[in-house]
Amino acid sequence: MTVLPAGAPLSDWLTWLETLSPTEIDLGLERVHDVLGRLSLRQPEHVFLIAGTNGKGSSVAMTGALLRAAGLRVGAYTSPHVIDYNERIAVDGRFASDDDIVAAFEAVEAVRNDVPLTYFEYGTLAALVVFSEAGLDAWVLEVGMGGRLDATNAIEPTAALITNVALDHCDWLGEDVETIAAEKAGVMRAGVPVVYGGTPVPEAIVSRAVEVGATLLLRDRDFALDGVPRPGLAGDFQVGNAAAVIALLTASGIDAAVDPVLVRRVLPSVRLTGRSQRVEQDGIEWLLDVAHNPAAARALATLLDSETRDGTTTALVGFLDDKDVEGVAQALNAHVDRWIGVAAESPRAIPAAELGRRIANACNRPCLIAESLESAIESARRDARINDRILVTGSFYLVGPVLEQLGADTGLYSRPQS
Numbered sequence: 001m002t003v004l005p006a007g008a009p010l011s012d013w014l015t016w017l018e019t020l021s022p023t024e025i026d027l028g029l030e031r032v033h034d035v036l037g038r039l040s041l042r043q044p045e046h047v048f049l050i051a052g053t054n055g056k057g058s059s060v061a062m063t064g065a066l067l068r069a070a071g072l073r074v075g076a077y078t079s080p081h082v083i084d085y086n087e088r089i090a091v092d093g094r095f096a097s098d099d100d101i102v103a104a105f106e107a108v109e110a111v112r113n114d115v116p117l118t119y120f121e122y123g124t125l126a127a128l129v130v131f132s133e134a135g136l137d138a139w140v141l142e143v144g145m146g147g148r149l150d151a152t153n154a155i156e157p158t159a160a161l162i163t164n165v166a167l168d169h170c171d172w173l174g175e176d177v178e179t180i181a182a183e184k185a186g187v188m189r190a191g192v193p194v195v196y197g198g199t200p201v202p203e204a205i206v207s208r209a210v211e212v213g214a215t216l217l218l219r220d221r222d223f224a225l226d227g228v229p230r231p232g233l234a235g236d237f238q239v240g241n242a243a244a245v246i247a248l249l250t251a252s253g254i255d256a257a258v259d260p261v262l263v264r265r266v267l268p269s270v271r272l273t274g275r276s277q278r279v280e281q282d283g284i285e286w287l288l289d290v291a292h293n294p295a296a297a298r299a300l301a302t303l304l305d306s307e308t309r310d311g312t313t314t315a316l317v318g319f320l321d322d323k324d325v326e327g328v329a330q331a332l333n334a335h336v337d338r339w340i341g342v343a344a345e346s347p348r349a350i351p352a353a354e355l356g357r358r359i360a361n362a363c364n365r366p367c368l369i370a371e372s373l374e375s376a377i378e379s380a381r382r383d384a385r386i387n388d389r390i391l392v393t394g395s396f397y398l399v400g401p402v403l404e405q406l407g408a409d410t411g412l413y414s415r416p417q418s
Contacts, residue, residue, distance in 0.1 A: 010098040013105050014085055017119045031115050032125065032154040038111035041128055046072075046138035046252060047155055049187045051147040052163025052197070053180070054296045055241045058233050059163055059197075061272045062245045063140045068093055069266045070256035075131035077152070078142040079120065082273045082290070082400040089127045091134050096127075104129035120144050124151040148186020159252045160187045161244055162205065164198030166295035178204045188214040193251035195223075197244030215251070223247035231267045234276035235303045242267055274399040276303060279406050283386035286406060288399045292319065294327030300393065304335040311388035312337040314380050318344030318398035319355060326362035328394065336391070338383070339367035342376040344397040373398075377405055 004016055048063060050056050057078050064076040073092055081087040086095035096104075104126035108117075117125070124144070131139050141152045147162070165181040181202035188194050190213040196205050199219055209216035217223060219240065228243045249257045256262070271277075279286040291300045304313070315336040319325050329339070341355040350358075356369035370376030380390045392402045 008102070010085065010102050013102060017105075017122055020117060020119065020122060029149060029151070029154050031117055032121050032151045034115050035108065035112055035117065035125055036128075036154050038113075039107065039125065039129060039132075041132040042135065043155070044131075044136050044138055045158070046254070047157045047159075048138065048140045048248065048252075049143060049147075049152060049155070049157040049160040050140065050163070051143040051150075051160065051184045051187050053166040053184075053293065054291075054299070055163040055197070055237070056142045058231075058238060058241050058270075058272055058275060059161055059245050060140050060142050061233075062231060062242055062267060062270050063161075063248065064090070064093070065266050065270050066245065066249060066257040066263065067138050067140070067254065069262050070254060070259075072137040072254070072257070073134070074138045074140060075127070075134060075136045076140045076142075077124070077127040077131075079123070079144050080396045082396055083404055085123075087273070088123060089130050091130065091136070096130050100130050100133075101126060104133075118151075121151040128155070143184075143187065147184040149183075150186075153187055157187065157189060157192060159192060159248055160189075160194040161248045162187065162194065162196050162198075163241060163244065164295070165202050165205070166293060178202050181205050182208065185209070188212050188216075190214065193217060193248070195244050195247045195251065197240055197247075217247050217251060219244065223250075229264045229267045232270045233272055234278075235299055236306075237299045237302075274396065274403070276300070277403075279403075281406065284381070284384045285389045286392060286402075287389055288392045288403060290396050290399050291328065291393050292323050292395050294324055294331050297328040297331035297393070301331050301335055304332075304391075309387065309389060311385060313389045313391055314338045314340060314384065315391045315393065316340045316342065316376055316380050316398075316402070317355070317359070317392075317394040318342050318352075319350050319394045320344060320346060320348045320397065321350050322348070323350075323394070325350065325355065325358045325394075329359045329362045332391075332393070333363045333365075336363075339363065339365070340370055340376050340379055341367050342370040342373055342398070344395040345373065345401045346395070346397040349395075349397065373401055373405065377402065 050059050064074045067074045076090040089096040107129045108125045143150045143152050181204035185208035193215040195217045225243045231238045274290040277288045291297045343349040343352045352369045356367040359367040
């Protein structure tokens with residue numbers, strides 16, 4: 001059992017959780033099912049699982065916004081966070097307070113009986129406790145990785161969305177799209193609607209739906225992008241995410257949430273921290289995006305290609321050690337005038353010197369190596385002129401710290417006052 005004293009602050013809990021399991025990622029549902037069965041949670045009428053390689057956070061944000069606008073009380077669970085852990089757990093559009101999260105951690109610990117949960121599993125169970133205590137109408141849960149063995153999949157969904165499938169987390173999910181798709185298809189249930197938002201559709205998605213008897217809804221067959229308003233989130237691909245969300249809510253029979261007047265009012269107001277987020281300082285644009293795989297980088301490159309800008313672009317990048325650095329760098333290289341590599345703020349970060357070498361080799365051009373985040377930001381600022389752009393990308397664990405350095409608000413939900 002925990003050695004934390006009663007009344008320990010959230011920061012102490014998070015530090016302790018990092019030591020709880022020797023394995024940061026340990027996919028499997030047995031442990032979560034074991035503890036979940038002792039928590040006696042009150043599950044709401046609607047539970048949505050949001051899986052996929054890219055666009056999960058955006059889809060959670062849009063789903064939650066439409067449901068709340070339709071008068072439902074909503075819990076939204078996402079990961080990882082950009083700045084504050086509280087971002088992961090939102091109730092009715094506001095971050096959960098430190099006190100509520102600590103109380104949920106205490107509730108999990110009271111029934112855990114030394115089951116060796118990972119950091120993510122513990123946090124997922126705590127989020128469900130917060131939502132259960134709040135007595136909500138709907139839970140919108142972002143799958144952490146994969147689907148079949150992810151902790152969120154211990155909950156029975158009433159509908160699911162798989163945004164798309166691309167190469168990422170290959171060490172855990174597989175080396176090809178079909179193998180990864182089979183893992184993500186693990187969120188499907190018999191008789192439960194599941195929307196697939198990407199094109200083309202992997203065979204594993206179709207075959208799994210047939211195997212389990214899920215009701216599969218496909219883009220361009222069962223729903224279309226025509227008439228879908230552009231969300232407040234930048235990038236043409238967000239229209240596709242919005243169309244999939246509308247299909248998800250339509251299949252769930254929540255007519256009020258997909259009323260065309262409501263949709264046109266709500267979607268343009270949706271924002272999400274670290275997704276093509278722009279911060280203007282001294283005539284210089286900081287563009288921050290958590291893209292960390294080649295597919296996301298190609299979408300970001302398409303956004304950059306659609307914009308006309310007089311100045312130059314400096315890319316300030318950092319990655320975790322399981323990421324395809326070369327694929328991301330090559331996708332963005334045509335839009336970058338100067339590269340700066342720095343270690344992201346994570347024990348799993350690629351060291352700056354190694355990152356610099358890999359980018360230089362991939363792009364056949366120099367990459368400045370920064371010894372610290374502060375020096376990286378200073379270097380980017382020092383050489384920037386009015387109308388220049390500084391692109392920050394590659395990892396949540398870079399975008400968040402840079403936002404903190406810039407003093408920008410996280411912006412998606414309101415931070416609790418206590």
